[in-house]
Structure formats: C-alpha cells, structure tokens
Amino acid sequence: MTKLKVMTIFGTRPEAIKMAPLHRALSTCPDIEALCAVTAQHREMLDQVLSLFSITPDHDLNIMEPGQSLATITTKALSGLDALFSREKPDLVLVHGDTSTTFAGALAAFYHKIPVGHVEAGLRTGDKYAPFPEETNRTMVGRLADLHFCPTGTNRENLVREGIQNGLFVTGNTVIDALRLTVAPDYAFSTPLLQSLPFDRERIILVTAHRRENWGQPFSQILDALCHLLDTFPDVRIVLPVHPNPAVSDMIHDRLGAHPRADLFPPLPVHEMHNLMARCHLVLTDSGGLQEEAPALGKPVLVLRRETERPEAVTAGTVKLAGVDAGVIFSMTSELLTDPAAYSAMAQAVNPYGDGHASRRIVQAILWHFGRSPDKPEEFRAL
Ligand code: UD1
Numbered sequence: 001m002t003k004l005k006v007m008t009i010f011g012t013r014p015e016a017i018k019m020a021p022l023h024r025a026l027s028t029c030p031d032i033e034a035l036c037a038v039t040a041q042h043r044e045m046l047d048q049v050l051s052l053f054s055i056t057p058d059h060d061l062n063i064m065e066p067g068q069s070l071a072t073i074t075t076k077a078l079s080g081l082d083a084l085f086s087r088e089k090p091d092l093v094l095v096h097g098d099t100s101t102t103f104a105g106a107l108a109a110f111y112h113k114i115p116v117g118h119v120e121a122g123l124r125t126g127d128k129y130a131p132f133p134e135e136t137n138r139t140m141v142g143r144l145a146d147l148h149f150c151p152t153g154t155n156r157e158n159l160v161r162e163g164i165q166n167g168l169f170v171t172g173n174t175v176i177d178a179l180r181l182t183v184a185p186d187y188a189f190s191t192p193l194l195q196s197l198p199f200d201r202e203r204i205i206l207v208t209a210h211r212r213e214n215w216g217q218p219f220s221q222i223l224d225a226l227c228h229l230l231d232t233f234p235d236v237r238i239v240l241p242v243h244p245n246p247a248v249s250d251m252i253h254d255r256l257g258a259h260p261r262a263d264l265f266p267p268l269p270v271h272e273m274h275n276l277m278a279r280c281h282l283v284l285t286d287s288g289g290l291q292e293e294a295p296a297l298g299k300p301v302l303v304l305r306r307e308t309e310r311p312e313a314v315t316a317g318t319v320k321l322a323g324v325d326a327g328v329i330f331s332m333t334s335e336l337l338t339d340p341a342a343y344s345a346m347a348q349a350v351n352p353y354g355d356g357h358a359s360r361r362i363v364q365a366i367l368w369h370f371g372r373s374p375d376k377p378e379e380f381r382a383l
C-alpha cells in the first residue's frame, strides 16, 4: 500500500513548537510520508525552533517582511501554498491553532479539496475581535477542517455547539509533548545572562506580551504595572524575552531598558525558555502557549488579557485573568508576592492540557480515519 502523504504546515514560533513533536511522530510512522512546509511568517523565531528540534522543512515560502499586515501574510501564504499543493498533492494537510498561516493553509487545502486536520481545534472566547485576529481565524478553520484534534473536552464541546459533529478527537495539547522534550531538572542554561540569574536571592517574574489587541494603551498599562512592581519589591526581578515586532519591542526597551532589575532578552531558544519558566517564581503573560506550559510546571500565571480561550487552568486555580489595567495587574501580582497562602494555592502543577501523548493520538486518529488502522485512539482525559 502506498504511504499516506501528510503535509504539516506552520509559520510562527508557537506553531513550530507545538507541531515539532507531531512532525517527529509522523516521520517515524511507517504508513506515513511526512512532509513539512513552512510559510516562515516568522523568520528568526521560527528558525530557532526548527534548529532545536532538528527539523529541515521540505518547503519554505520565506514570506516574512518587517511590519507585515494581516492581508499580506494571508495572501502570500495562500498563493504560495496553492502552488505547493498543486505540485505535491498531499493526502492530508495539517495546520495548527489560529495564526494567519493556519487560516491560509486550511483555505488553500480546501480550494484543492485536500482534507484538513486542525491541531489545537475548538478553542474559543466567543468574541470575534478577542484575541484579534486569532479567534476568527480558528473559527473559520473549524469550518474548513475535516479532522479536529481538540486538546480538551471543553474544546470539543465548543465545536459541537457550532454544529460540528464529525472528525472530533480529544487528544491533549502537543505543547505538553514538547515540554517533555525540553525541560530537565539538571538543565544548564547556555545563555550567559540566564546562567547568572540570582534564582536563590530574587524572585524572578517571567513576562511576555505581544498580542495585537494589547498594542498601544493596554501595553502602556502593562509596563506601568511592571515599573510599579519593581519600585515596590526590591527582591523582584523582571525577565522579559522581547518579541521582535517593533510595535511592542520599542515600548518595552524605552520603559524598562535602563532598570537594573529588568532583564530584556531577544527571543530565547525554546529549551532555555521552558527551563527558565520551570525555575521562575511566577509568570505574567498575554501568550497562549505560556498559559498551557506554566501550569504544567507548577507556576502561577496572571494573564494580561480580558478573556481567555483556555479556561481549564483558571478552573484548576493556577491561572487568573488580570486584564490590562495597571492597578489591577499590580494588586494581583502584589498579592502573590506578599501572601504565601495565595501563592501556594496557585503554585500547583496541573495538566488540564495534556499528558505528553497528544502527538501519538493524532497520528493514530489519522491512520484510523484513512482506514490504515482499526483502532481509534483513546481520548485524553485530564487527571
Ligand atoms: C503572530 C500571530 C499570533 C501569534 C504570534 C506568536 C497572526 C496574525 N499572529 O503574531 O497569533 O500569537 O505570531 O508570536 O498570525 N518579526 C521578526 N522576526 C520574527 C518574527 C516576527 O522580526 O522571527 C517581526 C516582523 O517585523 C513582523 C512582526 O514581527 O512583521 C509581526 O509578526 P507577525 O507574525 O505578523 O505577528 P505576531 O505579532 O508575531
């Protein structure tokens, strides 16, 4: 029997981190010819991940340009993938999450009548502008996809509510598979500044922020809160790997660049980032991925957004929504810094998003769907 030709498409750092373990699992499956195509919507940040997970893409559209617009990413990715699918004719295209690459990949495959598998399907806030444009991207991909790999039961329920009945699998999130490859208790940092961080003397707050809906005023509020925290707590250090988008990086460098207890880094290699997260005191972030990773590592997370499509860790008690008001961010962080009971209530390792076997389940679901295996994968159930 000929092998099933499965093409994995991604373009940004988080997609790459979450697709890497799946691409690895697909590549070792004897019934599958695993191909990888990147749009390179991100360039350096994507290349960091490709190199750390030893992935050499079969195709690279290299579309990134400074200050790119949503329309530019989508049109360049769509036309590039259209040509690629004409040549390669994959049996299945896999896209991940909610970026412009995800949407363009699913749409291009649909135009070729190629089945689409959506990894990290079914996350919803219910507000089409929050996060922008991700909520609408993932909703549209939900309509285009044939196979929906939902990390959690809640994600599946969201799709069922939208009338999607078939091709649903609850697999866990591949980000937990990735964490198992990167985090080690005896990990030694290779970035000199990380090696010299005073984990035993100072409380390290790991911060990331980049979301489009936070650009401008909300970002300024976040930075006000960080400055206030540094001024109030002399044993607190802010460690902030800065997203290279000038819409956010210029403001961060202007406000925090000169502070002796704010360490600003260029994007960190993912092994460094995950092990830093494992050793920090707490996390402030507007990132989706960090909301999943930090709970698995037992770190409290305050989310710098008004809503989240990842309610499971909020329910488990390790994540709270802090929003984008400087006073609220300051007071919620202060509580965690001054009240040991409040801190330990949030600092428990929970894994509502996965058990490290999501990639295996997704491969098994693909084989079952295409009649290559009689066995449907078992569902992921949070412990
Ligand atoms: C994108 C995704 C977002 C995801 C985020 C992860 C969309 C619409 N947005 O947002 O969902 O959460 O990635 O980080 O798909 N840049 C570089 N080098 C890089 C990457 C980016 O210089 O390696 C700069 C470029 O100037 C680029 C800009 O950042 O134009 C914005 O990149 P873009 O992918 O458009 O948006 P993100 O904010 O990264």
Ligand code: UDP
Pocket: 013, 014, 017, 208, 210, 241, 242, 266, 267, 268, 269, 270, 271, 273, 274, 286, 287, 288, 289, 290, 293
């Ligand atoms: N990350 C990284 N280096 C960094 C910052 C983040 O490897 O300097 C990882 C992080 O651990 C997570 C992913 O990148 O796995 C999140 O990416 P990002 O915040 O850009 O996107 P989002 O998750 O919000 O879509």
